[in-house]
Amino acid sequence: MKRIIFAALALCCLFTAGAQRRQALQGTGFLDNWSVGFNAGVTQPLAHPYSIGENIRPIMGVEIFKQFTPVLKLGVAADFGINTTGVYGNRGVRTAFDHSNVSLLGGLNLMNAFGGYKGEPRLFEIEAIGGIGWGHTYGTYAVDGSDYNFMTTKFGLNLNFNVGALKAWTIALKPAIVYDIEGRGAARNNVIFSSNRANVELTAGVAYHFRTSNGEHYFTYADLYDQMEVDALNSRINSLRSQLSGKDDELAAANARVDALENELEEWRNRQPVEVVKTVTETKTSSSLESIVTFRQGRTSIDASQYPNVERVATYLNNHRNAVVVIKGYASPEGSAELNERIANQRAQAVKDMLIKKYRIDARRITAEGQGIGDMFSEPDWNRVSVCTLIDEE
Numbered sequence: 001m002k003r004i005i006f007a008a009l010a011l012c013c014l015f016t017a018g019a020q021r022r023q024a025l026q027g028t029g030f031l032d033n034w035s036v037g038f039n040a041g042v043t044q045p046l047a048h049p050y051s052i053g054e055n056i057r058p059i060m061g062v063e064i065f066k067q068f069t070p071v072l073k074l075g076v077a078a079d080f081g082i083n084t085t086g087v088y089g090n091r092g093v094r095t096a097f098d099h100s101n102v103s104l105l106g107g108l109n110l111m112n113a114f115g116g117y118k119g120e121p122r123l124f125e126i127e128a129i130g131g132i133g134w135g136h137t138y139g140t141y142a143v144d145g146s147d148y149n150f151m152t153t154k155f156g157l158n159l160n161f162n163v164g165a166l167k168a169w170t171i172a173l174k175p176a177i178v179y180d181i182e183g184r185g186a187a188r189n190n191v192i193f194s195s196n197r198a199n200v201e202l203t204a205g206v207a208y209h210f211r212t213s214n215g216e217h218y219f220t221y222a223d224l225y226d227q228m229e230v231d232a233l234n235s236r237i238n239s240l241r242s243q244l245s246g247k248d249d250e251l252a253a254a255n256a257r258v259d260a261l262e263n264e265l266e267e268w269r270n271r272q273p274v275e276v277v278k279t280v281t282e283t284k285t286s287s288s289l290e291s292i293v294t295f296r297q298g299r300t301s302i303d304a305s306q307y308p309n310v311e312r313v314a315t316y317l318n319n320h321r322n323a324v325v326v327i328k329g330y331a332s333p334e335g336s337a338e339l340n341e342r343i344a345n346q347r348a349q350a351v352k353d354m355l356i357k358k359y360r361i362d363a364r365r366i367t368a369e370g371q372g373i374g375d376m377f378s379e380p381d382w383n384r385v386s387v388c389t390l391i392d393e394e
Contacts, residue, residue, distance in 0.1 A: 023221040025070075027212035033067035033219065034210050039174065041203030043081060046177065047195040057098070058082045059201065065107065070117035070219050073107040073127075077154075079201070083138075095138050101178060103133030103154050119221045121167050127158040135180060150182040153193075156201070168217040170207045177201070265297075289316065289390040293351055297332065297384065300346035302354060310351055313388045314359035326367045326389045327351050330374025332381050337372065345370025351386045 027033060040060045059082065065075030083098040111125045133152040156176025163169050180197040209217040291313050293306045302310065317323055329348030331340035352368035355361040374383030 023223055026214040026220045026222050027216065027218070029213050032212035032214075033073075035065050035067070035170070035207045036210075037063045037065075037170075037205050037207030039063065039077075039079070039203040039205035041174070041201060043178075043199045043201045046198040046200050057084045059203065061203070063105075063205075063207070065105075065207075067219075070112045071109050073109075075105055075107070076102065077105055078102045079203075097138065099135065099137045101133050101135045101152055101154070103131050103152065105129055105131035105154065107158070117219065119219075120216075121162040121218050123162060125160045125162065127160060128156075129158055129174075129176065130155045133178075135178075150180050151191075153179045153181050166217055168209050168211075170209065172205050172207070174203045174205055175201070176203075291388040291390070293347075293386045293388065294382075295347055295384045295386070297334070297381065298343070300343055300350055302350055309388075310354050311359070313351075313390060314355055314361055316390050317355070317361050317365060318359070320390075320392055323390055323392045324365045324367070325355070326391065327369070327386055328389070329368070329370045329386045330376070330383050331372065332384045333373050334380075341370055341372045343370075344372050344374075347384075347386045351388060 038060075039062070041058070042056055043059045044056045059079050061077060061079035063075055063077035065073050067073040079101045080097045081099040083096055106129070108128045109125055110128060111122055131154055133154060135150045135152040136147065137150075138147050154176055156174060159173040161171045163171060178199045178201060179193050181191045181193060211217055212219075214220050291309045293302060293309045295301075295306075296303065313325055317325060327348045329344040329346070329351075331344045331347070333340070335343075348368040348370050352363075352366050355366055356363050374385065376385075376387075377383055
């Protein structure tokens with residue numbers, strides 16, 4: 001008997017070690033992974049002098065188990081046979097229960113032992129159950145109707161179904177065989193396994209698994225890190241936080257600059273174009289007139305308010321067939337020199353294109369050129385103009 005117990009314990013240790021992973025189990029405290037259950041079913045003597053079907057009677061019981069590892073558990077189970085025979089003379093039972101059996105049981109989860117534990121219970125699992133116990137009858141077999149005690153062993157299987165989203169409940173079908181192993185008479189000091197002194201049990205049960213310290217109702221895995229890995233991760237996190245803080249400051253400054261530019265642009269857009277009074281210059285060989293076309297900031301298209309200034313040039317050219325016009329475009333000092341040169345040239349070209357396309361002025365009478373940044377006026381924004389100089393050739 002001792003050899004069998006030692007062999008079973010060695011097998012449990014082997015399977016438990018084989019099921020270990022690099023990860024650490026969580027929920028392994030003493031108060032973790034306890035369960036309570038209720039069982040009910042029938043029991044039947046295994047062999048002679050009872051035939052199959054005779055003396056079958058219902059049983060019920062309770063159990064409490066502690067799961068030490070995903071493979072191994074230990075617990076106590078108490079079963080009670082319900083009296084169905086009544087009283088016949090001095091024999092029989094006068095109580096509601098005719099026998100009881102309290103067992104110290106060990107359980108081996110075969111699915112986790114051979115297939116490994118995946119971090120949560122499987123939907124279906126098979127457990128091997130075995131242990132020793134204390135049996136008690138209430139005068140069932142004694143001629144004088146007295147009670148007697150005896151040692152028992154129990155072996156069986158639990159066919160478990162772990163149900164619910166939290167896997168907190170287990171419904172199981174539990175076939176088992178219970179032996180009265182205590183010798184009597186000449187074999188009083190011997191352990192006897194005999195089918196004539198054994199009962200077959202078939203019960204169904206439900207068990208509830210209490211919540212563990214990891215917040216679940218079962219073992220979970222946690223990754224293992226050494227201190228160097230933890231320090232490296234913390235250093236990386238702190239570095240990223242510093243970078244993020246710097247980026248936030250840059251983003252705030254950029255947003256403030258964008259808001260300021262948008263406000264400035266809106267202010268310029270709301271300003272009305274300024275019409276500059278034309279001047280007349282007289283020379284000995286020729287006379288010249290000037291008409292100035294103003295532009296909005298950054299614009300190269302002619303506003304409708306400036307059409308009369310262009311039309312004035314066209315009218316003069318139509319009335320004076322020998323006259324020519326020189327158009328010089330200017331830009332205000334905002335922006336780069338390259339950008340202002342391009343804008344100045346486009347402003348001069350815009351006036352030329354309108355004279356040609358709208359007023360049918362011969363292109364040979366028009367000279368258009370950009371002059372870059374203008375400095376004719378003390379106000380910088382007044383220099384966003386195209387100056388049209390009309391010349392009468394004598």
